Amino acid sequence: MGRFSMRVVVDPSSTEAAGQPHFRGLHHVVTASFGNSNMFVFDILRRTLNAVVSGAVARDHLFWKEKLVPITLGVLGAAMGLVPVHCACLESKGDGLLIAGVSGAGKSTLSVALSEGGFNYVSDDWTYISQRHAGIVAHGTSAPVKLLPDAVKHFQGLQRHSLQTSMNGELAYEVDIAETFGAQVERECEPRWLVFLERTQHAGSEFTPMSSAEARSYLNSSVEKLPHQLSEAAAMRERTIECVSLLPCWRFRYGGIPQFAAKELREFVVNHQQEVYA
Amino acid sequence: MTNEPRWHPDLLRRFVATPYIFRKYESAISVESNDLEIALGVRRSDVVERQGRRAGGLRCKLIRDMTGPADISEISIISNGTLQVLCLGRGTILIHDPERSELLGFIAPNVKAKELVSSLIPALLSHKAKNDLL
Numbered sequence: 001m002g003r004f005s006m007r008v009v010v011d012p013s014s015t016e017a018a019g020q021p022h023f024r025g026l027h028h029v030v031t032a033s034f035g036n037s038n039m040f041v042f043d044i045l046r047r048t049l050n051a052v053v054s055g056a057v058a059r060d061h062l063f064w065k066e067k068l069v070p071i072t073l074g075v076l077g078a079a080m081g082l083v084p085v086h087c088a089c090l091e092s093k094g095d096g097l098l099i100a101g102v103s104g105a106g107k108s109t110l111s112v113a114l115s116e117g118g119f120n121y122v123s124d125d126w127t128y129i130s131q132r133h134a135g136i137v138a139h140g141t142s143a144p145v146k147l148l149p150d151a152v153k154h155f156q157g158l159q160r161h162s163l164q165t166s167m168n169g170e171l172a173y174e175v176d177i178a179e180t181f182g183a184q185v186e187r188e189c190e191p192r193w194l195v196f197l198e199r200t201q202h203a204g205s206e207f208t209p210m211s212s213a214e215a216r217s218y219l220n221s222s223v224e225k226l227p228h229q230l231s232e233a234a235a236m237r238e239r240t241i242e243c244v245s246l247l248p249c250w251r252f253r254y255g256g257i258p259q260f261a262a263k264e265l266r267e268f269v270v271n272h273q274q275e276v277y278a
Numbered sequence: 279m280t281n282e283p284r285w286h287p288d289l290l291r292r293f294v295a296t297p298y299i300f301r302k303y304e305s306a307i308s309v310e311s312n313d314l315e316i317a318l319g320v321r322r323s324d325v326v327e328r329q330g331r332r333a334g335g336l337r338c339k340l341i342r343d344m345t346g347p348a349d350i351s352e353i354s355i356i357s358n359g360t361l362q363v364l365c366l367g368r369g370t371i372l373i374h375d376p377e378r379s380e381l382l383g384f385i386a387p388n389v390k391a392k393e394l395v396s397s398l399i400p401a402l403l404s405h406k407a408k409n410d411l412l
């Protein structure tokens with residue numbers, strides 16, 4: 001996988017904490033500001049990140065771990081062989097399960113429920129895919145799991161946390177899944193299945209096969225288009241998305257609490273593991 | 279769902295349409311913008327003209343960013359020897375890439391085209407690249 005370089009200048013006289021993020025991009029350059037004192041400039045072609053930050057942000061280790069590292073992977077990943085896909089990722093006995101779904105479909109709540117039900121957690125919202133040898137590898141980041149306010153109904157552990165304004169302006173719980181729920185965290189795994197999540201009003205669940213064309217269409221539409229200046233990165237991304245879309249792919253419709261969906265998915269994975277290893 | 283998607287998110291506003299396009303063939307300058315006043319102002323700018331002649335060309339793409347924050351701040355310039363970036367508040371960002379002969383930027387709604395052309399672009403283009411961040 002590629003490398004990137006980062007240079008940061010700290011203004012120790014500035015005490016401005018990280019404000020709401022503001023992103024812009026043209027051609028090969030992306031900028032991210034977090035208030036007037038904290039500016040990050042990504043050069044995707046040259047794989048560099050240059051920044052000026054306040055003393056307060058320099059010392060804010062959670063900002064670097066939970067915000068800047070995931071953002072940097074998202075922006076520079078295109079040039080480094082890391083493709084972001086809008087999926088959660090859980091792992092069981094070495095097998096990765098990618099869970100796709102539009103925002104609000106319940107990827108994060110299901111990720112927590114699966115983590116409580118014996119799966120290892122990789123990511124809850126964005127997963128980074130790289131190609132290795134003949135296969136693909138799914139990577140998580142250090143981003144916190146983000147749960148919408150109603151998740152507190154399903155997870156008692158959230159009661160000792162308070163709601164925060166997340167990067168997209170939503171009010172949500174942003175918590176460390178290992179600390180809050182005791183989840184086992186894996187940095188990477190090899191995905192075996194791709195499941196598209198759809199919630200229904202009716203109790204119960206149903207798995208139906210999905211075509212790779214549908215999967216590819218969803219994965220492509222969830223990522224930002226790249227400009228022609230980054231055509232090499234765009235081609236690499238297309239190849240990686242093609243590999244992901246060729247995984248056995250299912251639509252999973254369910255109604256009910258996340259713990260019920262987690263139980264159904266667990267059975268699905270166990271059954272398919274038996275098929276693979278029989 | 280079939281084939282390629284017709285829609286992608288554009289959270290970075292990379293693909294804002296820039297219908298105002300001017301080219302000056304003698305100095306190899308091209309100017310693209312979604313704002314006619316900006317496009318005309320940059321086309322007439324002596325500083326841009328000189329930079330184009332000196333560098334053998336300059337491609338300018340400047341977006342009037344009506345959805346960007348319009349806060350007030352001092353000008354700051356970040357330079358790493360390759361890119362020079364001028365920031366005015368969070369909403370106005372100008373990027374000069376001398377190696378690729380490109381001038382890119384987003385202009386906040388509260389910054390007038392005149393200020394951009396007479397003050398901000400000259401400040402950025404006259405900034406001497408140093409091998410550190412300022």
